[in-house]
Amino acid sequence: MAEVVRMRRMSDTMEEGVIVEWLVKVGDEIKIGDVLAEVETDKATMDFDSLANGTLLHIEAEVGTTVPVDGILAVLGKKGEDFKVALSEAKASTPTSSSVPVQEATLAPVAEPDSTPEPATTATPTAQPVAAPIEQVQVSTDGRVKASPLAKKLANESGINIAQVPGSGEGGRVVRRDVENYSPSKLPAAAFAPNISSESFVETPVSQMRKAITRRLSESKFSAPHFYLTREINMDRVVEARSAINDYLGSKVSFNDIIIKAAAAALKLHPGVNSAWMGDRIRTNHHVHIGVATAIDDGLIVPVIKHADAKPISAISAEVKELGAKARDKKLQPEEYSGNTFTISNLGMFGIDEFTAIINTPDVCILAVGAIVQKPVVKNGEIAIGNMMKVTLSCDHRVVDGAMGAKFLQTFAQFLEEPIRIIA
Numbered sequence: 001m002a003e004v005v006r007m008r009r010m011s012d013t014m015e016e017g018v019i020v021e022w023l024v025k026v027g028d029e030i031k032i033g034d035v036l037a038e039v040e041t042d043k044a045t046m047d048f049d050s051l052a053n054g055t056l057l058h059i060e061a062e063v064g065t066t067v068p069v070d071g072i073l074a075v076l077g078k079k080g081e082d083f084k085v086a087l088s089e090a091k092a093s094t095p096t097s098s099s100v101p102v103q104e105a106t107l108a109p110v111a112e113p114d115s116t117p118e119p120a121t122t123a124t125p126t127a128q129p130v131a132a133p134i135e136q137v138q139v140s141t142d143g144r145v146k147a148s149p150l151a152k153k154l155a156n157e158s159g160i161n162i163a164q165v166p167g168s169g170e171g172g173r174v175v176r177r178d179v180e181n182y183s184p185s186k187l188p189a190a191a192f193a194p195n196i197s198s199e200s201f202v203e204t205p206v207s208q209m210r211k212a213i214t215r216r217l218s219e220s221k222f223s224a225p226h227f228y229l230t231r232e233i234n235m236d237r238v239v240e241a242r243s244a245i246n247d248y249l250g251s252k253v254s255f256n257d258i259i260i261k262a263a264a265a266a267l268k269l270h271p272g273v274n275s276a277w278m279g280d281r282i283r284t285n286h287h288v289h290i291g292v293a294t295a296i297d298d299g300l301i302v303p304v305i306k307h308a309d310a311k312p313i314s315a316i317s318a319e320v321k322e323l324g325a326k327a328r329d330k331k332l333q334p335e336e337y338s339g340n341t342f343t344i345s346n347l348g349m350f351g352i353d354e355f356t357a358i359i360n361t362p363d364v365c366i367l368a369v370g371a372i373v374q375k376p377v378v379k380n381g382e383i384a385i386g387n388m389m390k391v392t393l394s395c396d397h398r399v400v401d402g403a404m405g406a407k408f409l410q411t412f413a414q415f416l417e418e419p420i421r422i423i424a
Helices: 084-092 149-158 176-180 208-223 237-250 255-269 314-328 402-417
Strands: 005-008 016-022 034-038 045-049 053-058 066-068 072-077 124-129 191-202 226-234 274-276 281-282 290-292 294-296 300-302 343-346 365-379 382-396
Touching: 005 084, 016 208, 034 072, 045 281, 053 314, 072 084, 149 176, 208 300, 237 255, 237 314, 237 382, 237 402, 255 290, 255 314, 255 343, 255 365, 255 402, 290 314, 294 314, 382 402
Parallel strands: 290 343, 343 365
Antiparallel strands: 005 072, 016 034, 016 066, 034 045, 053 072, 124 191, 226 382, 274 281, 294 300, 365 382
16 A cells, blocks of 8 residues: 655754755655655754655655655555555645745846855845856755755865856756866956846745744743853963864864863853753753854754763864764754753854854853954063953853852853863
């Protein structure tokens, strides 16, 4: 009998998923464990595997379709079997799917997204070609460039904008050979004349990740009573220690790696900050799992360094690099971005001196880290140049009061001002 394949919940916060690519076609023989499709969830793009054997009789959700959890994806059964009755019965009690197309006023080449969020609607002058035409880019109905995962990876490594590569695969899909053979079009500068009288915009459907960010952070901001504690820390000895560690290891340990270690050590001494609000109870965690806020193209994800207090800085550094790479490739597994007991958000590398962050529930605190800035400070009664860093602790007042948060920051600062205490 034909069996309907439904969308499974692939993360603890997933409500719906978008079909990025089907890896099989109607008529293929499917075995348990075979990957049927790539699905974009609120956290990552994940492989959707089969839980049954059979022939793929029908694909219900096309590429670009948003499918709610328990929605219909496809139908498996015996070769040549009539699947329409089973599909009709399943549809009668199934949430509907939706596919939102990109709406454009003026078609323009799709730009490679940068690391900073853009407004949903932007009005900008457009450049109108007056000489040679630009090659058209194959774009799916949801605004994504049709490209295989390998082609995307090769393009990223080569610094090529995948949106500008003409596709030779099925339906204009960009494949490996297209990236390897691609050479950017060279048009003379005079070929483009700005038309300042025109107006254009592009509206892009909200991604699953951006929906999750909106939902979770809105719930946190408006349900948890936030208050903020800011402290400035002298990082002179951390600068010296980092240089010595890198010379010794022969690899690059970041300031953030040391900050993670210092926070983990401080949390062991102040377990109240390492707690979770559970609605009708407060959970005080004895383990220290630190979430590291990581910016990717679609928004923000928080890979988790498990048992950070028990790991040396070199191990933390290696794990942060590995999880960061997975996050950017949307290959994080649910266990790698869940279970955090405390979160760190560092914007210092972008030149941000100071900011406040929204608590990543169910945590009760998040630490916002600014840039290390050289400024005049008083040392031994004299003016000198110091490496100073501001941090702001956002606290949930239902669990953490001012004194508790201040004591944590005091210990955290002491570990950074005397880093030998966390290195030895």
